[in-house]
Amino acid sequence: MAVKVSLKVNGKSISAEVEERTLLVTLIRENLRLTGTHVGCDTAQCGACTVSMNGKAVKSCSMLAMQAEGADVMTIEGVAKPDGTLHPMQAAFKEHHGLQCGFCTPGMVMNAIDFAKSHANPSEQEIREALEGNLCRCTGYHNIVKAIGAGAKAMAAGK
């Protein structure tokens, strides 16, 4: 049965007709055509689908679209400034070569931004533990860990 959901995505109010079983990630990718949010697994392990919902990083493959009713969702497309300037965490990933194929990257960045809000100067161990729910097959995490450390500092410094 089709249901109507209304929510805010990247600052814009939207509503859509979806099936009851439609996942939030499906709404984002297929209904809204925001394809920066990716699907890398079907068991909530890889984190490629991570978006921000009401300020917290969530896995959009593990929620129904209906559960986002009234929520304020931000996807990777909404992270950079309106003029295209990268967010400090995005800039840190670029500077530290924290991405290769780019597929896990949106989820990594969304998770890292949420993590950095409460960790202005995180240790290596804290960052690695924070990445428990995000898989990357390309980078070996080395440069992702460095990027998140630098990005967190830059965010704290208000850059």
Next chain:
Amino acid sequence: MNAPLIGARIERKEDYRFLTGAGQYTDDVELPRQSYAAFVRSPHAHAVIKKISIEKAKASSGVLAIYTGEDFAAAKLGGLPCGWLITDVNGQPMKEPPHPCLAQGKVRYVGDHVAIVVAETSEQARDAAELVAVDYEVLPAVVDGSKARAKGAPQLHDIAPDNTCYVWAIGDKAACDAAFAKAAHVTKLDFINNRLIPNAIEPRSANGSYSRADDSYTLYVASQNPHVERLLMTAFVMGLPEHKVRVVSRDVGGGFGSKIYLYAEDVAVTWASKQVNRPVKWTSDRSEAFLSDAHGRDHHTVAELALDKDGKFLAMRVKTTANVGAYLSTFASCVPTILYATLLAGQYKTPVIHCEVTAVFTNTTPVDAYRGAGRPEATYVVERLVETAARELKLDPAEIRRRNFITEFPYQTPVALLYDIGDYNATMDAAQKLADVAGFSKRKEESAKKGKLRGLGYAAYIEACGIAPSAVAGALGARAGLFEAGEVRVHPTGSVTVFTGSHSHGQGHETTFAQVVADRLGMPIENVDIVHGDTSKILFGMGTYGSRSIAVGGTAIVKALDKVIAKGKKIAAHLMEAAETDVEYDRGVYTVKGTDKKKMFGEVAFAAYVPHNYPHDKLEPGLNENAFYDPLNFTFPAGTYVCEVEVDPETGVVKIEKFTAVDDFGKIINPMIVEGQVHGGLTQGIGQALTEGCQYDATGQLLTGSFMDYSIPRATDVPFYQVDTRETPCTHNPLGVKGCGEAGAIGAPAALMNAITDALGVKDMPMPATPQTVWQTLKNKKAA
């Protein structure tokens, strides 16, 4: 003039789009009137299909069509071809059983394709696929390669008795046996090189569309080599002319080998798009990826090394059974032979080597090249043997290697390869220093005080990259050329678009290749864009695998650049009213010898497109050149890895304390990107040794079919790496480059297992060294 770009750590041009969600992966492509496909897959490892009932599924909501193997046979669609013919020990061709896109009467592994369902939405396609009723007569299955040839084993293919694809050998057996007979010492190991599942984070996806308007097809597909995909699909499976098929692989989310191959799904959606006259898209979910992406490794090997009393290697004897799965995937046959046994000399002067490989069919997912492809398996053989021999002879493991290192080049190995250059002592020296091997014994004591076991292990690997001289590959059975193509299109106002047959799925070619071009043309890197992954734009391409892109694809671009610069020289000579022989070129500037006359490259480009003052009698206007480059030899990246671990004997947990990698990749274009490639390779190698092990049960059910059962490394499993390089430039390509994509995955497993066995004080133990396996190994040791 701009600062040199070759050797510079330049941030990647491609990053902005990936960081802002603007990448264009295959599943992101949505075409007008898009329809969606789902596949009905076999739940059994081995069964006869007695009946397929599709009526109920066909009546399901939104279903457009359902096709089975019968439909494909009626349409005369061919099977999936194997691209490499191996000739066996008796001079006979390998057994190539039919590999139908959709099963013909029999299924041979869990996940084998039975039917394709096309519907208005992907959910409707999946719902309907569940309604397809298949009546199976289940047969006994064989999953273990070592048991495939046993008497009474279930037989997969009528044309392959004893499930044997081939028995192949290389080297002088009689000389090898003679050397063993007089050896002072023989080291022997018997082990499994564990089966791995590649797991690029982007699942495979294919979106086929047919245009009645011009009777042509477009296939968007996550592929590492779109032209090869097109060639195989048109010429061997669908019987179509190539000019009627366009294959596009724009952004691809990791490959590691698994996206080299032509898969059944790619053919099925392309063919179905004509039948339903709508674009048909299929995207794998992760469960399907575990079942249907080609797996890697899966060798059972008995290996022996003969030594004299001083630890000098006299001979090596290797017998391997390679499990190729249920069917021959695109390059399955060359991986455990040509890409494996030829690497058994390693970095050493072993004078005689013999290797026999038996490839067998089993009721498992097809096995093909996975990052390293044969070379990690070879390195594991050589480096586990060498380390074990050192321990048995009570020699320092670095010293035994140094006594046997090849030091003079070129060097002809006894297993066909001709190493052009290397300096193995240099990488060993640097690695020992960076890893602080001298301080290891003190650290070991500290660990012992805490009740922990500390171990150190080396791997001095070599690989053959830059695949491949086509004539050599052809003589060895390749059914394709292995050159690369490039095109340099200079625009009227001097900016440049480069088209490459190489394919980037994370490697950063848009930056590395642009550095090469911008450096040679003396222009900012922003003025150069690299285009890949579209057969309608790129003249031809053999794609990216085997760490070949910079050595082969990069050289093709350099050859095209040479032609651009040479034509520019003629134009510049005309503009400066000088003899061509007096004109010199250096990074964007043409000058006349002995004068202050000069023309910038941009001025020359402009003259080529606005040819008012132009040597029309000698030259065509325009500045656009292409080149094909067929390499003269393989390249031979090599290096030394040192791994240091601490093992908790109570829990069996292995902690990697230090991982040091010193590689010789020849000249390096962008060190930042190269380091990233090493980090990623090391992590996949560590995954093989520590966390990843594909497991089937005896009936052929995949037990490790999700990220919850099959453990690819997470951030907490790996350390910060210590990486460095030494440089002996490749002697036979103009950039002096060798390739770096696979090294980490090739060297890491042996280094890690050498370290763990050192810590535990055991001769050998199986990969992956999970806490349970380590704990059990220690328990067995105590009991013994």
